[in-house]
Amino acid sequence: MIPSLLGLAALLLHLAGLCAAMHAVMHVRTPQGAVGWALALVFLPYLALPPYLFLGSSRFVGYVPLQRLRSRQAGRADWPGRGGYLARHPPQPACARYAAIARMLGGRFHGGHRLRLLVDGEATFAALFEAIAGAGHHVLVQFFIFHDDALGRRMQQALLERAAAGVAVCVLYDGVGCHALPHRYVEALRAGGVRIHPFATRRWRNRFQLNFRNHRKIVVVDGRRGFVGGLNVGDEYLGLKPPLAPWRDTHLELRGPAVADLQRSFARDWRWVTGAEPPFLPPREGEGAASVLIAATGPADRQESCSLFFVHAIHAARERLWLATPYFVPDAAVMAALRLAVLRGVDVRVLIPARPDHRMVFLASALHAHEAVRAGVRVYRYRPGFMHQKVLLVDDDSAAVGSMNLDSRSFRLNFEIAALAVDRAFAAEVEAMLRADFARADAVDVSEYRGAPFARRLAMHLARLVEPVL
Incomplete structure (x- = not known):
């Protein structure tokens, strides 16, 4: 039997x-x-x-039709006076070379932004807590990771204080990214009036999925100040947890019409999870001179929008292309674009970590770094600590800051977001920041791979075989 x-x-x-x-x-x-x-x-x-x-799944089913339906039901695609506002603050002419990205994402560049580059965790969270403390109408918060540590509890208290003051506070977190977050942390927020939910697929089979994670980092305060970048909420992002300390990361504060696009991105995810509309306020009159496109990508898109974002940005470079990424695992299209940029005479540089936080990704990244160096790309390993920033600099007028990594998860499986800014003054700030980073980095040459023991080289090639799920 x-x-x-x-x-x-x-x-x-x-x-x-x-x-x-x-x-x-x-x-x-x-x-x-x-x-x-x-x-x-x-x-x-x-x-x-x-x-x-x-x-196994590689597509996020149902997200787009639901957003279209609920957008029609909500009937609030624009805010009053939006047309006149945008007419008074047109995008800079240089934005035209990124028109294909805007069309692919169904978005547009807006002019009239004031930008502030936040070059580490201390600057980022000082700005975030100051903005949240001044909120009078609503606070929208979305992070991949919350930790129940000193920084996490400080964020919890800041949100509870605003909710107690009558401010609408909405929080999204990723269920897998926050797998270690105690239930009591979430319940304390909920009991204090904060509307908080995990991002979920809500499909019976996909409840078992590790794919389709919401990797976005968004904070919007009163519709007027927006934040986007690479930092999550935890002590390690302040550089307080060895052996990866000091932690190197970058965030961006925006004031201007693109904040409305950050709100719309948050609203799409909020509607998917809750079926309800989050609060909304229009942005203030033009705060500066920068033009910005909010690039929200994910597995619900018809095309592999994150990969294509990088491909098009690389092709747009004529003099300089500098990239900072913690995970350098480019697909064939991105690697081909980098090779072509080198052949055009573009100064192509890639900044990656010298220390691993994920061993398999680090091994695969090392092999890609070797191949990039052979193709003429200048690759550098950041020495002082773990380098987690996701920054792109194109020529002397364009820069992007966001959550997008150069790996298969960001390209195809995660919901990501970045702000692409066209502004010479802001690009000069990003250039100065990256120059300081390159000064603290060691150049990678072919000896890193060729001089490695056979077992390590074999491990690199084995790691590349599982790139799609790293």
């Missing part, structure tokens, strides 16, 4: 593996990924089925 039951179970597992393999062939985005999953599911269903349940 027992052998027959075991045989039946084995048969059912193989049938399930075959069905999953057909699903992978039909739905996995890349041919390499489809082949890898299909072979594993057919020949090793005992091992491959569980991870496929967690990692």
Whole structure:
């Protein structure tokens, strides 16, 4: 009896593996990924089925139709006087070379922004807490990670104080990114009047998914001040947790019409999770001279919008392209764009960490760094601590700050956001910041790979095989 039951179970597992393999062939985005999953599911269903349940899906179903429906129901795509506001603050002419990005994302550049570059955790959280403390109408907060530590509890208290003062406070956090967050942290906020929810897929199968994480970092205060960048809420982002300390990261504060686009991005995620509308206020009259496009990308997009964002920005470079990313695992399109930029005579530099926080990603990144160096890209490893910033500088007039990494998760699986700014003064600030970072970095040369032991080089190539799920 027992052998027959075991045989039946084995048969059912193989049938399930075959069905999953057909699903992978039909739905996995890349041919390499489809082949890898299909072979594993057919020949090793005992091992491959569980991870496929967690990692196999590559598309986020239902998000876009729901947003269109609820946007029509809400009837609030614009704010009163928006047309006149935008006419008084047109985008700079140089924005035209990024028109394809705007069309792809269904967005537009807006002029009239004042920008403040926040070059570390101390500056970022000082600005965030000052803005939140002055909120009079609403505070929108979205982070991938909250920790129940000193900084996390300070953020909790700041939000509770505003809620107690009658300010509408809405918080989104990622359920996987905050897997270690105690339930009491969330309940204390909820009991204090903060509307707080985890980002979730709400599909029976996708409840098991580790993909489709909401990696965005957004704070909006009263519709007038917006923040976006690479920092989450935790003591390590202040550089208080060795061995990765000091932590190197960058955030950006915006004042101007793009803050409304940050609110709209938050609203789309909030509607998906809650079915309700968050509070909204229009931005103030033009605060400065910078032009900004808010680039919100994710797995619900029809195209691989994050990867294409980088490809187009790289192609736009004529003199300089500097990138800072903690995870340098570019896909074929981005690597090809970097190679072409070098051939055009562009000064292409990439800043990556010297210390790992994820060992497999670090190994894959090391192999890509070697290939980039061979192609003429100047790659540098930041020495003092872990480098987590996500910054792009193009020529002498354009820069982007946000949550986007150069890896498959950001390109295809995570919801991400960045602000692309066209303004010579702001680009000069970013240039000065990155020059200081490069001065604290060591250049990578081919000896890093060629001089490594065989076992380490083998590990690099093995890590590249699993890039799609890193």
